[in-house]
Amino acid sequence: MPVYNLKVNGKSMSVDADPDTPLLWVLRDELDLVGTKFGCGIGQCGACTIHIDGAATRSCLLQISSLENTEITTIEGLSDDGTHPVQVAWKEHDVPQCGYCQAGQIMTASSFLKDNPTPSETEIRDAMSGNLCRCASYNRIEKAVADAATKLA
Ligand code: FES
Ligand code: FES
Numbered sequence: 167m168p169v170y171n172l173k174v175n176g177k178s179m180s181v182d183a184d185p186d187t188p189l190l191w192v193l194r195d196e197l198d199l200v201g202t203k204f205g206c207g208i209g210q211c212g213a214c215t216i217h218i219d220g221a222a223t224r225s226c227l228l229q230i231s232s233l234e235n236t237e238i239t240t241i242e243g244l245s246d247d248g249t250h251p252v253q254v255a256w257k258e259h260d261v262p263q264c265g266y267c268q269a270g271q272i273m274t275a276s277s278f279l280k281d282n283p284t285p286s287e288t289e290i291r292d293a294m295s296g297n298l299c300r301c302a303s304y305n306r307i308e309k310a311v312a313d314a315a316t317k318l319a
Contacts, residue, residue, distance in 0.1 A: 170230050174199070175243025185231035190214045192230055193240060201241035201269045205298070212297030215270035216240050222277035241269035244276060251317035252276045252310070259310040263301035271297045275311045279318055287312070 172179050174197060181196050190207075193199040193216070205213030207226045214225040217239040244250045248257075252275050262268045271294065278293040279285070285293070290311045299307065 168231075171234055172230075172238060173236070174238045175240060176237075181230065183230050185229060187230045188226050189216070189228040189230060189233060189238070190225040193225060199240050199242050203266055203269060205267070205270075210298075211267070212270045212274060213267050215273040215297065217273060217277055220277060220280060222274045239273075241273060244272065250276060252279065252314040255310040255314035255317060259306050259313060261303055261306045261310050263299075263303050267297060267299045267301075271299070271307055275307075275314065279311070279315055283315060283318055285311070285315055 167182050167184055170181050170183060172181060179197060181192050183192060183196065190202060190204060193202050194204070202216055202225055203213040204226065205211035209224050209227045212224065215222050216225045217223065218228070218233070218236050220237070245253060252272050256262070256268070256272060274294060274297050282289060282293070287308065290308050294307055294311065
């Protein structure tokens, strides 16, 4: 199998894998970065959201062969110590219930706020609408994203 050189959370890593292996599999099974979750595997739930060059992207749909020369960031790399303003707002608003969807939610929110630091309620709702939460913590997610925007301002 070919070897791919990836940059994940600021570190260079080599992975031996078939070219069409999804990044989500590589993160969880090869690199032991299990904060990124498998939900649907078909791009529909957002549980696997990570950043590619800062943009929120679904890792279940990305083939490893397309990722050399990109910056991959997972929830483990969003901050060294859980103090990214989105993570702080998440704790203050006590957002997680079962927690399963939360890494994906936080990665979507952090990318969104970088592009739109002063969002309206509607913009927040639209930006987060592709990340499903089976515990329905949507109200707290929206409040935490709005609060994180004020922290980032
Ligand atoms: S696991 Fe990737 S979008 Fe659901
Ligand atoms: S907190 Fe349980 S799925 Fe979202």
